Amino acid sequence: MTLPKPDQLLLLILRLGGFGCFAGWAWVLFYWEGPYGVLLWQDSIYALAEKIGISWDEFVGSGAQDGLVQKWHSRIGWLYLICAILTLTVRNNSRIQMAGLIGGSGLLVLLSYAKYLSANQQLPMFVEHGGQMLIPVILVLALRFGVRHRATVVTAMVAFVMIFAGHGAYALGYPSPTPANFLGMTSIILRVDAEMARFILRVAGIMDMLVCVGLFFRPLRRGAALYAAVWGFLTAVARPVAGMSLGLNYWGADQYLHEVVLRAPHFMIPLYLLFLWRKADEPDSLTAPVPISSGNTDPQTCRL
């Protein structure tokens, strides 16, 4: 069944968000280095490897040659690339592809967990990856049940809150001082000193928290989603804007652009909610049951 145009747009937004996230991380894993090291470079892991019959040299390499750790580190990139393709090819009746995307979500959970561990177990580090971890799930839910289904929307709202609560916590200096690169980017882009940058980030942190709350109030939610989409995009592009320079090889694009791409869910999820609620006051677009696909057997639509 063909989706109404607005719903096609919503699905496209989710596809692009998922694609960007997986493609960005695939880029990191192929071109740079993934954050999985913290999970593997552990004495207890070596001990376990030996117990199950993988020798030291097999596991970590001989020094001259790579071991399993180094080889699989880059091979994981293929899984991300496959998931990126799946975000574009998956249809509402392709269960294997959906399963692949759910697996991709698992990979992103693992990745976020690794980043959380390497960030000295700072909770906001894991929380702010909520959008990235959940975007494949949201896409699958949207295909399986519909872009306006309660499950899809609730999951998107959870992802939204995770992204901006995590961001906001860091900007407000919880649990440790505001990350130095946040201050640096703000200082460079806005040409302000560290004191002013700190003030701006505190305001931004408060706004992050407020939009998380505003999401749950009907009169405020479109404004919250609009702010979050813009702010999510700006924070993603802040990295190349602050770091790229004409004097660098490829203008520094290979150092920074993937940072925007993999953060696609940070602005695509709010954008999805914004477009979802765009016609919130028009009863036929929100409150009327809209069967959007053959897979949508549940007549329940979002009344959030």
Place this chain on the structure above:
Amino acid sequence: MKLIRLVTLCCSALLIAGGAVAQEKGKKGKGQKKGPAALAIPNVEKKDIICFALYTVNDEVLKLTAQLYPVPEGDTKTVRLEIEKDGKWVEVAKTEVIEKGWTAPFRVENWDDTQTQKYRVLHGEEASYEGTIRRNPIDKDEIVVAGFTGNSINAKHGGDLSRQDLIDNVNKVDADVLFFSGDQVYDHHRHYAAWLKFGRDFGEIIKDRPTLCLPDDHDAGQPNLWGESGKISTLSGAADGGYSQPGEYVQEVERAQTSHMPDPVDPHTIGQGIGVWFTNLNWGNIDFAILEDRKFKTGPAGRVPKQGPRPDHILNPDYDPASVDVEGAILLGDRQLKFIDEWAQDWTDADMKVALSATIFCGGAHIHGAANGRLHADMDSNGWPQTGRNNALRGLRKGFAFHYAGDQHLATIFQQGIDEYGDAIYSFCVPSIANLYLRWWEPLEAGPNREPGAPEYTGDHLDGFANKVTNFAAANPEKNPAGNILNTRAAGFGIVRFNTKTRDIEMECWPRNVDVTDPEAKQYPGWPMTISQFDNYNPRSWGKLGELTFDVEDPVVQLIDADTDEILYTVRASGKSFTPGAPKGKTFIVKAGKDAPETTVSEAAKVGSEPQTVTLK
């Protein structure tokens, strides 16, 4: 089957790694403190508000910085410095405490460095902190410099264990100077709290002898540092160059660690208002150049072709080393090169010269991390950029400088080479106080020209940037460290004995928790090693000019290339005779003088020329 095993391993990795990290984080009690708890700033009584004090004396100027705990609101901010004269305390200076970092820097001119003097720092009515300003030990034959690096406080590898062994050993050898080469602080956000802990740990030995602290990357609050003259870094890992922390944070760090050092020779600030502290200290007739090998250095990200999974790491052994030696990449920068050039020629009150910096001028490790992480080259080392490295070495060898450094977490002795193996200075990289991150010197091929019976990793090698290096020793940690704390991770410290009479330089490399005065105590394999001051510029291809015999003791001799007017070197000879080394087939102007090379001795000296008697009186 292999795949199943691998999958099992991966699943377990998640659980175990999380558990292991969590276990570390939760480790408390039984004498072990996790980092954050150890960094709590204690509420001290008013009488204990002065935590510790560091000082140097140079050119009759005493600089002393008292480090205070936070001064309560309403209490005086004035801090006084007194010295004991004829049994009475006399105030010699007072200063206001700087609230950002709670430091109280004193500067006292016309200091009489011929006398040892007791001092005390006072705050308010109750707080008093006493120590000793040593006299300049110009009559001592041997100047002992204890060297430290990498002061991790992480319990995981023994960083939480007591430093009492280090305190005891410094007192036993009665070190004349303490040299902390960098990473005195590993916490990237709380330098002040960590610096106070450093003071509580080492204040007992610091208060009584000149101490040099070189803030390195972790001190500045980032994992690696390519300072790029004060740029702001935004890239994770900071390989884009610049400082990750705001300038005011870096200024506070440098005020705490370096404001007691001699005045900078070229004090112009860099970006973000960050100061500089490169300078020299003349103590016991040893002239120390204190270098900033991070502050001006170019960040590699986006400037060199990508060669590995990080912008600063090169994994591909087949890459072209010349491709990363890009035009415009800076190591020490023009200001420091100019300083080195002038310093190398100035032998006033100096018998020997020593360069101090954070790290060594080569890629001094092959394997990085917890296991066999072979890295072809690491741009965090001073092996990159090669042109900058060679320029630095060319300057330093002109003064026969010995190089003392740290940072690598791996103790090594190298002789650097520029155009040929062994044509530049020796470097001693000291081991970490507690080793956060393991490294190994493990070339794949045995080195030629090894000492008889020496391990295969010694001898002549090219580092990852194709720099010529000759290794003499490496304190490699165990591959899978048993117990995984301190000595199995090759932790320890260095002692260098500079004999100003014989001009010998003896390098010692000690593990932790040994008594260095115990005849049974063993150093790391390869140590001790003794070289001559004159080995620091003695290329294998050189010959000797005719012997010069002087009518004064220890004259200063200078060789100048007669064709180019370039100074080849300047050095203070030992005794009344000196046989200059020089390249074959060239003609040299030889100058000499009692304290400066003011008299032309020969205008056409060549290798193999006749001995000559020189009158300088």
